[in-house]
Amino acid sequence: MSWKESFQxxxxxxxxxxxxxxxxxxxxxxxLGCDSFILGNNKAALIDAKKVVDTAPDRWQGYARSARxxxxxxxDEAAIKMIDLxxxxxxxxxxxxxxxxxxxxxxxxxxxxxxxxxxRARIAKTAYHIGKLPVEIFAEILGIVVVADxxxxxxxxxxxxxWRGMAIKTPLLWQTLVVSKHRPTLKVRLWMERARTHILxxxxxxxxxxxxxxxxxxxxxxxxxxxxRSLAASGSLFSRLYDLxxxxxxxxxxxxxxxxxxxxxLRFERFLPDFEDSHLDTLKVANFTPSMGGLWSRxxxxxxxxxxxxxxxxxxxxxxxxxxxxxxxxxxxxxxMQSGGDDRAELSNLQCLKLxxxxxxxxxxxxxxxxxxxxxxxxNIGHSSDVLEFAHVDPLRALRELRVGCCTTTASSLITxxxxxxxxxTLQISGIHGVVNDVLDFICGTHLNDQQQDVCGDLLTRNxxxxxxxxxxxxxxxxxxxxxxxxxxxIESLRLDGCPLMEAEMLPWFRGKVKVFSCVYMTKKExxxxx
Numbered sequence: 001m002s003w004k005e006s007f008q009x010x011x012x013x014x015x016x017x018x019x020x021x022x023x024x025x026x027x028x029x030x031x032l033g034c035d036s037f038i039l040g041n042n043k044a045a046l047i048d049a050k051k052v053v054d055t056a057p058d059r060w061q062g063y064a065r066s067a068r069x070x071x072x073x074x075x076d077e078a079a080i081k082m083i084d085l086x087x088x089x090x091x092x093x094x095x096x097x098x099x100x101x102x103x104x105x106x107x108x109x110x111x112x113x114x115x116x117x118x119x120r121a122r123i124a125k126t127a128y129h130i131g132k133l134p135v136e137i138f139a140e141i142l143g144i145v146v147v148a149d150x151x152x153x154x155x156x157x158x159x160x161x162x163w164r165g166m167a168i169k170t171p172l173l174w175q176t177l178v179v180s181k182h183r184p185t186l187k188v189r190l191w192m193e194r195a196r197t198h199i200l201x202x203x204x205x206x207x208x209x210x211x212x213x214x215x216x217x218x219x220x221x222x223x224x225x226x227x228x229r230s231l232a233a234s235g236s237l238f239s240r241l242y243d244l245x246x247x248x249x250x251x252x253x254x255x256x257x258x259x260x261x262x263x264x265x266l267r268f269e270r271f272l273p274d275f276e277d278s279h280l281d282t283l284k285v286a287n288f289t290p291s292m293g294g295l296w297s298r299x300x301x302x303x304x305x306x307x308x309x310x311x312x313x314x315x316x317x318x319x320x321x322x323x324x325x326x327x328x329x330x331x332x333x334x335x336x337m338q339s340g341g342d343d344r345a346e347l348s349n350l351q352c353l354k355l356x357x358x359x360x361x362x363x364x365x366x367x368x369x370x371x372x373x374x375x376x377x378x379x380n381i382g383h384s385s386d387v388l389e390f391a392h393v394d395p396l397r398a399l400r401e402l403r404v405g406c407c408t409t410t411a412s413s414l415i416t417x418x419x420x421x422x423x424x425x426t427l428q429i430s431g432i433h434g435v436v437n438d439v440l441d442f443i444c445g446t447h448l449n450d451q452q453q454d455v456c457g458d459l460l461t462r463n464x465x466x467x468x469x470x471x472x473x474x475x476x477x478x479x480x481x482x483x484x485x486x487x488x489x490x491i492e493s494l495r496l497d498g499c500p501l502m503e504a505e506m507l508p509w510f511r512g513k514v515k516v517f518s519c520v521y522m523t524k525k526e527x528x529x530x531x
Contacts, residue, residue, distance in 0.1 A: 004029070006025045006026075006028040006029035007025070007026065007029035009025050010022045010023075010024075010025030010026040010028075010029060013025060042069070042073060045069055046066070046069055048065075049062055049065045049066040049069055050062075050066070052065060053066065058089065059089060060086045060087075060089035060090050060097075063082045063083075063085040063086035063089065064082070064083075064086045064101065066078075066082040067079045067080075067082035067083045067086060067101070067104060067108075068104070070082060071104065071107065071108050071111070074111070074115070076108040076109070076111045076112040076115070077112065079104075079108045080105060080108050080109065080112070083101050083104055083105045083108065084105075086101055087101055087102075087105075128162075130162075131162060135166070138166060139166065139170045139172070139173075142156055142163075142166065142167060142170065142173055143170075143172055143173060146173050146176075150176035150178070150201070153167060153173050153174065156173075168194055171194065171195045171196045171198060173194075174191050174194040174195035174199075175195050175198060175199055175200040175201065176199075176200065176201040176203075177191045177192075177195070177199050177201065177202050177203070178203045178205070179202075179203065179204045179205065179208060179216065180205040180207070180208065181205065181207045181208050181209060181212075184208055184212050184216055185212060185215040185216055185219060188216055188219040188220060189219050192219060192220070192222065192223065197222050197223055197224050198224050198227055199223055199224070199227075199228060200227065200228065200229045200230065201229065201230040201259075202220075202223075202228060202230065202231050202232070202233075203230070203231070203232040203233070203261070204232065204233040204234065204237055206234050206263075208237070213237065213240055217240060217241070217244050220241075220244070221244065221248065225245060225248070225250045225253035226250065226252065226253050226256055227256075228253055228256065228257065229256070229257060229258045229259065230257070230258060230259035230260075231257055231259070231260055231261070231262075232259075232260075232261035232262075232284075233261075233262060234262075234263050234264060234265075235262060235263055235264035235265030235266060235268075235287075236264070236265075236266075238262050238265055238271075239265065239266075239267075242254070242270075242271055242274075251274045252274065254271065254274040254275060254278075255274060255275060255276060255277055255278050255279065256279055257278070257279065257280060258279055258280060258281045258282065259280070259281060259282040259283075260280055260282070260283055260284070261284040261285075262284070262285055262286070263285070263286030263287055263308075264286060264287045265287075265289075265292075266289075267291070268289060268291045268292045268294075269291045269294060272294045272295065272298065275295060275298040275299060276298050277298070278298055278299045278300075278301070279301065280299050280301060280302060281301060281302065281303050281304070282302070282303065282304040282305075283295075283299065283302055283304070283305050283306070284305075284306040284307075284308075285306070285307050285308070285310070286308040286309055286310075287308075287309050287310050288307050288308075288309065288310030288311065288312050288332070289310060289311065290311055290313075290335070293312070293313060293316065293317075295317075296316045296317050296319075296320040296321075297320070299320065299321065300320050300321060301321070301323065302321040302323070302324055303323060303324060303325045303326065303349075304324075304325065304326040304327075304328075305317070305321065305324060305326070305327050305328070306326075306328040306329075307328070307329050307330075307332060308330050308331060308332075309330070309331040309332065310331075310332060310333070311332070311333050311334075311335055312329075312332055312333075312334060312335060313334070313335040314329075314334055314335075314363070314364050314367065315343060315345060315367050318345035318347060318367065318368065319343075319345045322345065322346060322347060322348075322349075323349050324347050324349060324350050325349050325350060325351050325352065326350075326351065326352040327347075327350060327352070327353050327354070328352075328354040328356075329354070329355050329356070329358060329364065330354075330355070330356035330357055330358070331356065331357045331358070332358050333358075333359060334358070334359075334360060334363040334364055336363065343367065344366075344367050344368070344369050345367055345368060345369065346369045347368060347369065347370045348370075348371060348372060349372065350368070350370040350372065350373055351372060351373060351374045351375065352373075352374065352375040353368070353370065353373055353375070353376050353377070354375070354376075354377040355377065355378050355379070355381065356377070356379050356380055357379070357380040357381075358381055361378070361381045362389065362390070365389075365390035366390055368390070369394060370394075370396075371394065371396075371397070371398065372398045373396050373398060373399055374398055374399060374400045374401065375399075375400065375401045376396065376399060376401070376402050376403070377401075377403045377404075378403070378404045378405070378407050379403070379404070379405045379406055379407070380405070380406045380407070381406070381407040381408070388404070388409050388413045388414065388416075388417050389413065391416070391417045391420070395417075395420030395421070396417065396420060396421050397420060397421060397422065397423070398421075398423060399417075399421035399423065399424055400421075400423050400424060400425045400426065401424075401425065401426040402417070402418070402421070402424060402426065402427050402428070403426070403427075403428035404428065404429055404430075404432065405428065405429070405430035405431045405432065406430070406431035406432070407431075407432060409432060409435065410435060411434070411435040411438035411439055412438075414429070414435055414439050415438070415439060415442045418439070418442065418443065419442075425489075427443075433458050434458065436458060436459050436463075437458070437459065437460055437463045440459070440463040440464070440466070440467050441463060441466070443467060444463075444466045444467050444470045458499075458501065459496060459499045459501060459502065460501055461501065461502050461503045461506055464494070464496060464502070464510070465506065465509075467491065467494075468491050468494065468510065468513050468514060469513075471489065471490050471491055472490060472513060491513075491514050492514070492515050492516065493514070493515065493516040493517075494510065494514045494516070494517050494518075495517075495518045495519075496510075496517075496518065496519040497518055497519065497520045498520070498521070499519065499521075500521055502519055507519055
């Protein structure tokens with residue numbers, strides 16, 4: 001029976017003067033009406049509470065019931081308002097009810113705070129803050145990512161619809177074009193469209209089929225060539241590009257290049273006039289030919305030069321570019337100087353010199369004067385009595401990194417070079433037998449700043465142990481004030497790979513004293529071959 005039926009029967013009994021029965025039915029109707037919320041009828045319960053408030057607005061009961069309903073329905077802001085209204089109408093001496101509603105108010109307040117925290121956490125997970133950034137700032141952020149690695153533009157353009165739209169509409173993000181054998185024509189067309197023909201860096205892989213060259217060059221014909229700053233291509237493709245520039249009357253773009261990477265280019269002399277007043281900052285050439293020697297009368301601003309394979313007369317190249325900072329030469333055959341004099345190139349800015357697989361390296365090192373050299377690599381140098389002989393005349397006092405491997409030298413020569421390089425931090429000796437133990441003995445007794453060591457196979461355990469132990473901070477002398485004057489830097493990295501004379505029981509000690517330690521006797525492949 002519903003509360004309405006009970007109420008109507010109660011009215012009927014009242015009219016028949018059956019007052020006791022009417023009271024029972026009225027009580028039942030009131031009970032059923034008050035249990036609307038318990039029965040799941042939230043709407044009816046709220047209507048009942050409102051009727052109570054409207055019937056007796058000066059009494060606390062209606063507000064109290066509304067507060068409980070709102071709190072149960074997680075409407076805690078409304079519940080707190082009702083509780084405040086109820087507290088205003090409760091007598092001051094009714095301590096029990098005051099305590100009850102104050103407790104209910106604190107529960108509603110805590111629930112409100114918890115709901116706000118959940119809302120903030122949900123917003124933090126789902127809100128799209130980047131969408132609120134100005135377009136210029138967002139484009140600048142994407143540009144910073146792409147500068148670090150131009151391939152990131154593909155990932156950025158696949159994050160979402162908004163990012164893709166921003167990436168496609170920002171030409172600065174598409175100014176590096178690397179053409180490979182995978183659909184090269186389509187990629188060139190796409191990049192040209194998105195960069196709006198303003199490509200700064202253009203690079204061609206060596207495996208592009210020659211049958212695709214005409215279509216690629218056709219797409220590149222509308223390129224803003226005078227804005228191109230970097231070009232990497234094989235010699236034959238470079239020739240085709242030059243022919244295209246000649247047809248477009250834009251060969252002056254060659255002199256505007258700042259970075260050029262070219263390999264195997266025949267008849268290079270026909271390009272030389274367009275290198276006049278060149279802005280080249282970085283030059284990398286593979287298979288250098290004598291005809292390229294004409295570059296040195298036109299290119300004078302190089303800071304990085306890399307020559308891989310070929311024949312070269314080195315002195316004109318160095319004297320023409322005395323602002324060189326990095327010089328890398330490999331697989332070269334130096335052409336003897338025709339003058340036969342004692343001319344030398346003063347390279348005060350040269351900081352990095354790397355020589356690999358060069359016969360008669362002395363014809364190169366004896367013409368170089370580099371007082372500020374910081375990095376020196378010499379590997380696979382043959383037909384030379386001593387690859388470090390040049391450093392005896394001019395000590396490399398600024399040297400910080402020395403790597404020597406598979407070369408002809410002596411322990412005394414290495415010691416002389418190291419003694420003249422007090423700032424040395426990294427030393428690698430590999431493939432040179434009979435020198436490493438004497439060199440480490442010398443380093444143990446000096447105050448040199450070596451922090452990384454990479455040594456070759458005839459190293460003895462006692463020498464490696466002495467090197468590490470004498471540089472441990474705890475084993476160096478301390479004054480009364482706790483100061484360690486002339487304290488030598490601890491060894492931070494030590495690689496002893498391929499050193500079969502190292503004692504296995506000492507390896508845990510090395511690993512405990514050196515931050516980065518490696519001692520691999522042989523690779524898995526070598527181990528299988530020896531079985």
